[in-house]
Amino acid sequence: MTPDQYCEDKAAQSGSSFYYSFRFLPLETRRAITALYAFCREVDDVVDETHDDNVARTTLNWWRQEVANLYAGQPQHPVTRALQPHVARLALPQQQLLQVIDGMEMDLTQARYNRFDDLKQYCYLVASVVGLLSARIFGVSDDKTYVYAEKLGLAFQLTNIIRDVGEDARRGRIYLPVEELQRFDVPAADILAYRETDNFRKLMAFQIERAEALYREALEALPRADRRPQRAGLVMAAIYRATLDEIKRDGPQKVLNQRLSLTPIRKLWLAWKTWWLA
Incomplete structure (x- = not known):
C-alpha cells in the first residue's frame, strides 16, 4: 500500500x-x-x-x-x-502541525473550560490551525482568506462540540464553558446523567446561535478572489451548517442521548451543489 x-x-x-x-x-x-x-x-x-x-x-x-x-x-x-x-x-509551517498535536494533548490534561475564551484556545489548536493549513493547500491569493479559515475552523469545532455533547459526557468530558453552564443553571451532573432539561435546551440554543454567527463571519471574511480555490472549505461549511440546522430542528437538548449525522447521500448532494455553485 x-x-x-x-x-x-x-x-x-x-x-x-x-x-x-x-x-x-x-x-x-x-x-x-x-x-x-x-x-x-x-x-x-x-x-x-x-x-x-x-x-x-x-x-x-x-x-x-x-x-x-x-x-x-x-x-x-x-x-x-x-x-x-x-x-x-x-x-x-512546521509549527502549525505541532500545534495540532498540542491541541490533542490538551484532552489528556483538561476536561473542563471555565470561560469561552479558554475553550477558544483549544478550538484554535485542534481546528483553526487545521483550517489555516487547509486554506494554504487549497490556494490563497489574499491574506484575508486566513481570517476566514481561522473563523471557519472555530465554527466547525463548536459544531462538533454541540453535536457530541452526549458522546463526550460518556468520556467524562464537558467542553461547554463552566461560566455558561452556571449562567443557564445547568449543573454538570445533569449533562453527565444525560438529563434533557429545559435549561439545557436553552443553553444549547445559545451555543447554536454562536456557531451560526461564526459561520456568517467566516463567509463574509472570504475574499471573492479566493472563493473558487476555497470551494472545498465551503463544501465542509455547507455540510456542517446542515448538521447544525438538523440539531436545531430536532431539538437541541436531544444531543445528550443521540448523535445526529447526515446520510452519505445528503452529504454528497450538498458537496456537489456547493462545489458547482461556489
Whole structure:
C-alpha cells in the first residue's frame, strides 16, 4: 500500500464530512489535503483510543519527533511520507502541525473550560490551525482568506462540540464553558446523567446561535478572489451548517442521548451543489 493510499483509506473509513469535500479536488491538491486529514486523524486517535494517558503522551511525543523527521526529509510513517512532497511545495509551517498535536494533548490534561475564551484556545489548536493549513493547500491569493479559515475552523469545532455533547459526557468530558453552564443553571451532573432539561435546551440554543454567527463571519471574511480555490472549505461549511440546522430542528437538548449525522447521500448532494455553485 502506498502512503497516499493509506491516507485515502484513513479518510474514507472515518465517514467524515471532510472526506466528501475532497472528492472534487484536482489530484495533487486532493493528495495533500487527504494526507493532512490523515495526520489529524492519527494524532486524534492517540487520545481517543488510548486508555493509558502516559502511553498517549509518549505516542504524541513520537509524533512530534516524526514531524521533525518530516521536515528533515526523513519521515517514517505513511502519513508523513504522504505529506513530504507537499511540505516544501506549499510552505506548510512546521509549527502549525505541532500545534495540532498540542491541541490533542490538551484532552489528556483538561476536561473542563471555565470561560469561552479558554475553550477558544483549544478550538484554535485542534481546528483553526487545521483550517489555516487547509486554506494554504487549497490556494490563497489574499491574506484575508486566513481570517476566514481561522473563523471557519472555530465554527466547525463548536459544531462538533454541540453535536457530541452526549458522546463526550460518556468520556467524562464537558467542553461547554463552566461560566455558561452556571449562567443557564445547568449543573454538570445533569449533562453527565444525560438529563434533557429545559435549561439545557436553552443553553444549547445559545451555543447554536454562536456557531451560526461564526459561520456568517467566516463567509463574509472570504475574499471573492479566493472563493473558487476555497470551494472545498465551503463544501465542509455547507455540510456542517446542515448538521447544525438538523440539531436545531430536532431539538437541541436531544444531543445528550443521540448523535445526529447526515446520510452519505445528503452529504454528497450538498458537496456537489456547493462545489458547482461556489
